[in-house]
Amino acid sequence: MIDESIFKAYDIRGVYGDTLDEGVARDIGRAFVNYLGLSGSRVIVARDMRLSGEPLEEAFIEGVTGSGADVLDLGLVSTDALYFAVGHLEEPGGAMITASHNPQDHNGFKLCREDAIALSGDEGIYQIRDLIKSGRMPGPAEFAGSVEKSDITQEYARHCLSFIDRESLERPLKIVVDAGNGMAGKMLPPIFEGLPFEYVPMYFELDGSFPNHAPNPIEPENVRELQERVVSEGADFGAAFDGDADRVFIVDEKGQVISGDLVATLVAKNILMKEPEATIIYNAICSRALPELVWSEGGQAIRSRVGHSIIKPQMRQHDAAFGGEHSGHFYFRDNYFADSGTIAMLTFAELVAAQDGPVSNLISPIDPYVRSGEINSEVSDQGAKMDEIEGYFAEAEGAKIDHLDGLTVDLGTWWFNLRPSNTEPLLRLNVEANDRETLEHNRDMVLEMVRG
Structure with a gap:
């Protein structure tokens, strides 16, 4: 069974040899082609320098070509170069094998469709997950796709x-x-x-x-x-x-x-x-x-x-x-x-x-302001804690509250944003103020509420 935890809000990412291996990569390649209907089209594929990148790329390409799509293999390039190639060459999809900033034993996939439009959890990644889980992916295409290598570094x-x-x-x-x-x-x-x-x-x-x-x-x-x-x-x-x-x-x-x-x-x-x-x-x-x-x-x-x-x-x-x-x-x-x-x-x-x-x-x-930077706190019930903090500040004079992304409270001389992590039991706090004393006092107050 595939580990569903590797399918994230923005990409696919896991630990090589544990939650991610060549078999999973091959299935992702097949599901990617089938989800976007790319059989008979060309997919651009690239990877970064991670030690597991080459075997995962080869397996992903096998899944893509086995499903009837051709591959333009860029080899080692940056993720932004992969996006450029998909848009510039007007191809209908691309995949970058990378785990971005994660530790060396991690790897994964950043996927995009035409015009370098990235797939996200609700727009492609979860559908690819469900297609793999269902066991109902179409079998191999009658004619496998081809693989061509190219270098777009200078371009x-x-x-x-x-x-x-x-x-x-x-x-x-x-x-x-x-x-x-x-x-x-x-x-x-x-x-x-x-x-x-x-x-x-x-x-x-x-x-x-x-x-x-x-x-x-x-x-x-x-x-x-x-x-x-x-x-x-x-x-x-x-x-x-x-x-x-x-x-x-x-x-x-x-x-x-x-x-x-x-x-x-x-x-x-x-x-x-x-x-x-x-x-x-x-x-x-x-x-x-x-x-x-x-x-x-x-x-x-x-x-x-x-x-x-x-x-x-x-x-x-x-x-x-x-x-x-x-x-x-x-x-x-x-x-x-x-x-x-x-x-x-x-x-x-x-x-x-x-x-x-x-x-x-x-x-x-x-820049007349001072900032706390992002401070993470482990919280068992993120929603309840955010409701509690919002209730407190709702009584504060002049407070402006919005929920565009988590909870933002603006009190004029300082403001903070508190939002839950998508993947961990964490609340992320950012505070900005007009001066250092105001920042430190209110940062510590909100943190005490978050962690108390």
Whole structure:
């Protein structure tokens, strides 16, 4: 029996040799073709550098071709390059074998349909699960599909570079890049060849055992070496990518990590300079600084729930030029509305190169707030606890409460969002305030309520 826990809200992910193996991968390939009706069409498949990637990719391809679909195998590329290929080549579906930032024994699948529209739990992933569970998938196709290999590295590099005006990059930058032994180590060198920047590579060798640190830059311990290196090199900024290189995290010239929502704010600023009145999507966890900048620059800011399967359709609906999340996901209309850490880094660099001062000078004028960062607490009954906290704040004078994504309470000088994890018995708390004292007092108060 297949382990249903591997089918997540945004992708398929499990532990290789335990909940995920070649047999499961083959079934997912078959179900993917049958669910989308891709027999007789071509599916684009790629993988990251994880040690289990090659056998899982081969098994998935067997499932796809056995169901009558052809395969264009891109081999080792980043997830954003896979999305680009599906959109650019106008193919009806694609699959990336990756577990993103998870530990080395994990792997999985990010699946998309035409125009790089990602499958999510309610829109494809759970249906694929149910098709496998039912045991009623059609048998092998009368004519198996073929497999063709291709390399889109250079083509993707040109696509990424098209987002910036290279002729205007008069100020040379020095950028330290930590690929974390992930796919950025392969995808970025051709891009930097087209730039007047110096880059200092860290851990560009592809190695799915992750010998230097875990491929998850959102954890502070995984970016400490990058922070130190930026300062010692006298670099303008640093960039850390996750394993499949679809997310990026930025470190300023002082070695301070810039939160994902502030990176999104600066990317939005760059986009609005080129496209006044553009629509920008941001999630409910992002700092107030983001919508305030968008409105002040003449753009349209639309608040959204967290998650690519929520934000991408909204971007299409509103023809939004850009979407940003606090988690380091950055979405671009001209990238088929898909996320790309590489394009985010380039647009950020373009903004830095257009001014004389350091990165920290870009941030200070747009960010008067202080934030807690995301704090997780284990809670047995998430719903009851959130109801209890909402009941308390409903009595507070001037409190504005909404349920766009979990519980958000705005009390003017500070606000917080509390939302349940999709996969664990956790409540995730984010607090923002006008000053440090207000933040710390109210953060501790809400945490005591959550954990009490």
